[in-house]
Amino acid sequence: MKSYKAHLQSTSFFNKDVNVFRSSAIFPIFLNKFLNCKINFLSYWMVKKKIKEVSCVYSIRDKNGKIVIKNSSLITSTKNYEISLKDLLKKKNFIGSIEIEFFSSKNLVFPFPAVIINYLGEQSSSFVHTCGRIYNNYQDKIENNRMHVPECGFDIFPDKIFKPFFSFVNGPEFLINEKIILHLINFEGEKLIKKINFKNIKEYEAKFVFFLSSKEKNFFKNRRGTVRIFHNFKSFYPRFLSGNFTNDEKKVSLTHSYYDLSQDKNSDTKWVNPDKSTFFNPVILFPFITNKNLINELSVYPNFCKFSKIFVNAELIDQKGNIIVQKEVLKIPKKLNRIIALNFNEIFKSNKIDNKKTYFVRLILENDKGLPTRFKVGYNLSIDRNKPSTNICFNAIVPNKSILKKKSTFRWCAIINANTSLICLSNINYLKRKIVKANIKMTVWSDTENKKIVRNIKISNNGNLFLSFKDDKSIQKILKNNTGWVTFESNSPFLNGFYFDIKNNTSLAGDHLF
Numbered sequence: 001m002k003s004y005k006a007h008l009q010s011t012s013f014f015n016k017d018v019n020v021f022r023s024s025a026i027f028p029i030f031l032n033k034f035l036n037c038k039i040n041f042l043s044y045w046m047v048k049k050k051i052k053e054v055s056c057v058y059s060i061r062d063k064n065g066k067i068v069i070k071n072s073s074l075i076t077s078t079k080n081y082e083i084s085l086k087d088l089l090k091k092k093n094f095i096g097s098i099e100i101e102f103f104s105s106k107n108l109v110f111p112f113p114a115v116i117i118n119y120l121g122e123q124s125s126s127f128v129h130t131c132g133r134i135y136n137n138y139q140d141k142i143e144n145n146r147m148h149v150p151e152c153g154f155d156i157f158p159d160k161i162f163k164p165f166f167s168f169v170n171g172p173e174f175l176i177n178e179k180i181i182l183h184l185i186n187f188e189g190e191k192l193i194k195k196i197n198f199k200n201i202k203e204y205e206a207k208f209v210f211f212l213s214s215k216e217k218n219f220f221k222n223r224r225g226t227v228r229i230f231h232n233f234k235s236f237y238p239r240f241l242s243g244n245f246t247n248d249e250k251k252v253s254l255t256h257s258y259y260d261l262s263q264d265k266n267s268d269t270k271w272v273n274p275d276k277s278t279f280f281n282p283v284i285l286f287p288f289i290t291n292k293n294l295i296n297e298l299s300v301y302p303n304f305c306k307f308s309k310i311f312v313n314a315e316l317i318d319q320k321g322n323i324i325v326q327k328e329v330l331k332i333p334k335k336l337n338r339i340i341a342l343n344f345n346e347i348f349k350s351n352k353i354d355n356k357k358t359y360f361v362r363l364i365l366e367n368d369k370g371l372p373t374r375f376k377v378g379y380n381l382s383i384d385r386n387k388p389s390t391n392i393c394f395n396a397i398v399p400n401k402s403i404l405k406k407k408s409t410f411r412w413c414a415i416i417n418a419n420t421s422l423i424c425l426s427n428i429n430y431l432k433r434k435i436v437k438a439n440i441k442m443t444v445w446s447d448t449e450n451k452k453i454v455r456n457i458k459i460s461n462n463g464n465l466f467l468s469f470k471d472d473k474s475i476q477k478i479l480k481n482n483t484g485w486v487t488f489e490s491n492s493p494f495l496n497g498f499y500f501d502i503k504n505n506t507s508l509a510g511d512h513l514f
Contacts (some may be wrong), residue, residue: 023113024101025130028167028206028241029060029085031094034121034250039098040085040414041115042485044514045108046078048410051495055103058083060094065170065204080414080447080485097206098105099134099170104503111136114273114514116414117241117254118483124251124507125416126388129514131239131256134171145234152303153258153376155391156184156225157244159218162388164227166242166257167208171235175201180212182226184303186220189338197203210245226339227300228260244388251507253388260303269305270370271398279399280430282371284363286379286394287424287464287498288316288344290355294508298363299378299391300332300340302514308369309334315362317428321462324359325351341380357407358466360426365396373398381500382509390510393500406493411513415444415469415484418476423467423486425497427459435476438492445485446478453478459495488513 029037041060045051052074060069069088075081085098102113111133118127129138135141156164178201183190194216196209211227219225231238240257261269273279288296312330315323329347330340344361353359367369375396382389415421427438445452453474459465467486469475476483488495500510 019107020111021482022103022136023108023111023116024097024133026132026169027117028169029096032249033092037085038118040483041081045079045198051106058100059405060098061204063206065202067441077449079449080483089441090501096316119252125501125508126252126254128254131241133237150238151229151257152260152262153301154242154255155299158222158224161246162244163210165210166240168240170201170205172203173235174203177416181230186225187223217371224341251388255391255393261305262303264305271373272370274401280364282365282396282398283430284396288359288361290353295382296344297380298342302336304372304375306334309367313364317356317360319464321460357462360464362428392510394512403493409490409493411495412487413499413513418469420501420503424501425465427492427494428462429494436492437461438490438495441489443487445476447482451478
């Protein structure tokens with residue numbers, strides 16, 4: 001792992017001396033008669049970086065790491081690109097991996113590209129962005145292994161219909177007698193230790209680890225829990241594709257793990273407000289969706305460096321930027337050792353919510369001894385607790401003085417299906433006084449070259465905008481029933497948000513914007 005400061009210095013966004021010419025992702029694949037896997041990406045480099053061409057290579061490997069399909073192509077236009085694994089493999093059942101690599105003579109900025117994997121079936125859809133990757137070179141490997149920390153930060157769902165998992169694809173080194181130690185953590189902070197031994201792991205071998213027996217699941221006492229994963233992987237970037245399958249493997253909730261920094265005492269883990277008169281402390285932003293059938297929850301994990309007690313204050317903000325509710329919702333003790341699940345339907349139950357309006361929640365973290373630079377949470381939007389929820393992994397936003405010089409931002413996300421998509425945009429900032437309105441150029445991209453729709457939209461200072469396309473005939477026409485993408489070019493540096501695919505009463509998938 002890199003420290004937060006080292007991470008910032010390793011990208012050309014913050015360090016003009018850094019250039020990235022290979023950007024890659026590697027995903028474990030799990031196909032069965034119910035589920036397919038699709039890879040989707042937008043050739044965003046053409047829009048964001050004005051790069052005219054990018055070379056793309058994808059390699060599909062079987063479970064043991066043997067390449068079964070390899071393809072290369074040249075990307076020269078902006079559109080949706082899709083790889084359907086079942087269509088390519090002609091198999092109903094398959095465990096393996098897909099690695100996708102992008103090469104350019106121009107700087108790609110980040111070594112991890114904006115790619116999503118979608119596990120989808122007749123009754124479900126779930127997706128997550130790039131998490132694992134194979135290192136670009138020896139220097140890349142050394143920099144990312146300067147500190148070795150466990151992975152954590154995803155939910156173990158309480159209902160017995162779910163079986164949690166994590167998965168990974170090994171790098172180019174044969175591993176012998178590899179051990180993983182799990183700390184299973186229930187809602188009371190009790191810990192159950194479990195060891196998993198791998199006699200050997202082949203080069204590029206894919207592993208799906210279903211780590212709980214039905215008896216062990218009783219340890220969680222029908223409440224949401226989490227797991228801390230101690231590992232010694234160094235030949236690949238160890239960000240695990242993880243989540244919960246249903247026992248019948250018809251549905252899955254995908255997310256990814258994150259660093260566990262609970263024991264890290266490095267000075268870079270602490271953030272101190274650079275100007276309390278200008279900035280709020282770190283904020284957590286997520287939508288509050290008022291559909292009565294949906295549950296809005298947030299999981300706080302015991303995986304951050306703790307300096308002192310943290311107070312968490314919540315604000316419910318409507319689409320015009322008006323603060324409707326303010327209340328303290330949580331006191332996090334210095335010795336937090338358990339997952340905390342906040343149900344915001346219950347938190348705002350006594351408040352008058354107008355279902356005709358749209359809302360975001362802003363949580364502000366407060367203490368007097370410095371706050372974590374990395375504070376990771378999981379946003380769970382669900383139809384009910386017996387169906388998979390989103391478990392979207394994202395961090396608190398740490399205010400940075402450089403934001404005052406930033407004049408614009410570029411965001412984008414997939415439209416999985418125009419009939420079932422919902423995009424929640426936010427222009428909420430972490431400035432105490434300054435008013436920032438967002439004028440946005442929105443472009444919808446199809447899977448056909450030069451077939452797009454451009455519109456101008458606006459969001460108020462601290463406001464939000466929810467976008468649905470099921471009644472939009474123009475967008476329906478160009479996307480049909482296929483996946484598309486939408487980009488947002490804004491003069492506000494605070495534009496951000498989430499996107500969802502909501503299938504009525506069957507499944508709900510989501511992630512944050514790129």
